[in-house]
Every structure is written in structure tokens, then in C-alpha cells.
Amino acid sequence: MRSIGEMAQDSGLSVSALRFYDGAGVLAPAWVDPVSGYCWYGPEQLEEAQLLARLRRAGMPLADIRLVLAGWSSADTDLVRKLLQAHLCRLELGLSDARIEFSAVRAILERRENPMALLHTDAVRMAVSAPELAAALDAVRFAASTDPELPMLGGVLFDIEGESLQVVATDRYRMAVAHAATAGHGGSRVQVTVPIPLADAMRALLNGEEPLQLAVDGARMTLETGDRQAAGQCLDHDFPDYRRLVRLPAGRRSLVDVPAFREALETGPVRASEVRKQDCVPCDLSVLKVATDGSVTVCEDGDDDPNNVAVNREFLLHALAAGARDQLILEFGAPTAPLAIRRSDTENTFSMLMPVSLDN
Structure with missing residues (x-):
């Protein structure tokens, strides 16, 4: 008893x-x-x-x-x-209903926070370098959302302002931003969100050096290169104001050798006993430590330094691949702040990963 x-x-x-x-x-x-x-x-x-x-x-x-x-x-x-x-079944139905309601609330919030986004009524036409646009799409594609409950994130944002094109994708846990120069527009800001299938079709055309034309007419995006074309309707959802999300305070910067760092991540320890769920999908965590000399190491289990930063290992590997450089800069802020992955040759192309809390 x-x-x-x-x-x-x-x-x-x-x-x-x-x-x-x-x-x-x-x-x-x-x-x-x-x-x-x-x-x-x-x-x-x-x-x-x-x-x-x-x-x-x-x-x-x-x-x-x-x-x-x-x-x-x-x-x-x-x-x-x-x-x-x-x-x-009741829990799953309740979660589905809650996701729908939260999605609607977020859409309302984004419309309130981003009232300056243009209605897509004026036709815009510009020239873009095929290699630049291809590199920009490759740099952000990995971060696009596949969550059907968040349709406003299920595409790539084309943010056109003056002679500049910013390409952006996010699934809330990661965000990627890339830049491509344009010519022929020079007007006010225009934003359209290109659905992933159309963005992939556009990328498939960008294998040469020939000039191409990018056009936005209402909510329709068209990419023309030679006698080939990819066109379709843009998403009827406002993309979040990414400019507010990327204003990070300066942090500690570490230059990493990407092949060596990738190997350390793939073969190094993960917090298998502390697997977390991001968006209801289990993920392995890599815990990163920045040494006093600026080097970055993957921590062994038992290293509970509060300054360590835990991230989804798969997401970090995707970001390193999208960086497309043998050397990249990792920028660490507070352990709860996003980890930025930057190229050393430009400040306009980068990605960010949200850290994962190790607290039970």
C-alpha cells in the first residue's frame, strides 16, 4: 500500500x-x-x-x-x-479550427501593419539580369512556407522599389532575403507575392545569360526570356512587413569555413534527448558556441552555457547551402535572438533562423 x-x-x-x-x-x-x-x-x-x-x-x-x-x-x-x-480526433479538429482563426487574425494584423503596400493595378515592366535573379531565387527558396494554414507565406515576395528588387521568403522560423538589380522601372514601390509553383517555373527559365523582362500587370506576374515565358496569378494575400523583422541589433560575427562547418554539423552531436517540435514536426537541434577567438563549434551534450544558441540543424544546413559560398558570416545576438547567416561580399543577401529554447 x-x-x-x-x-x-x-x-x-x-x-x-x-x-x-x-x-x-x-x-x-x-x-x-x-x-x-x-x-x-x-x-x-x-x-x-x-x-x-x-x-x-x-x-x-x-x-x-x-x-x-x-x-x-x-x-x-x-x-x-x-x-x-x-x-x-477532437484535438486535431480543435487545432485545425484554431489554425484557421489565427491565420485570419494574422492576415488582419498584417493589413493593419502594412497599409502602404500598393494595390496591384498599374502595369510595371523592367529588365533583370538572369544570373542575378536566379541567384536571388536560389538564396531564398528554402525558406518558403508549405503550411496550407498560412497562405500568405506560401510564396516568394517580389518587392520592387526604384531600380532595386528584393526577393523574400519566410516560414516564420526562418527568413531569407536576396537582392537583384533592375532597369527600366524607377517608380514607386510595388509588392507581389509569387506562388511557389510559379517561382519555380521562373527559375527553370534562368539558365542562360540572355536578357529577360519581368512584368507585373495587376495581380499577374510574367517573366519573358527569348521566346520562353512563365506567367501566372500572384497570391491574393499581403506578405508580412519583412523590413521590420530584419532590423536586428549588431551581434558577434564569426567567419566560418562552410564545408568544414557543414561536416561538423552533420557528424556532430544533436540534442536527441531534447528533440523539440517546430510547426508540429520533430527537429534535431545543434547547439552552437562562439569561442573567444570567434570560432564556432557544435557543443557536446552537457554544455549548458546560457550563451549557447540552439537551432534546427536541418534549417541551418539549408541556409548554408543557399548561401552558396565557401565562407559565410554567422552573426549571433542574444540566445533568444535570430541567428543571421550573411555573405561577406554583400549585405543585401542573407537569411535568419529563429533559435529554439532548450528549457523544458
């Missing part, structure tokens, strides 16, 4: 929670001392209490938990499985 204090310690439920579940008729003690009123639990009740704790953490209603425990004690596995599946 376990006392109520021992049961609390072994099950993960507090003493007050055990008393509450007793009163609710969910988990009654095996014996109550008639004189002192003290509660005692049988050996078989520990597993039930641990199950109860897990189900409550999963948000299952008490009425369903009572049925699960009844089925558990009678070995009615079919009942238990059906109740678990029904609750999981």
Missing part, C-alpha cells in the same frame, strides 16, 4: 489532485483510515494514476477518463482505444 504522499510522488499527481480525483469519483483510494481519514492506495493503482496524469495533460475530459480507467481495469482494450482515438 502507498500513502497519499507516496502515491503523489510516484505518479506525478499532487496530493491535492489525488484528493480532487477521489472526490470526482475518478480514482478512489483502496482504503481510508476510519479514524484519521488518511488515504492509502493499492499497488495496482499506481499505473492507473500515471495513466490519469497523462490523460489530463492531454486535455481529456474527466468523464472520458473515468471510462478509460474502467476499461483499463477490466482489460477492455477496444473501449480504451476508441476513447483515445475519439479524443485525438
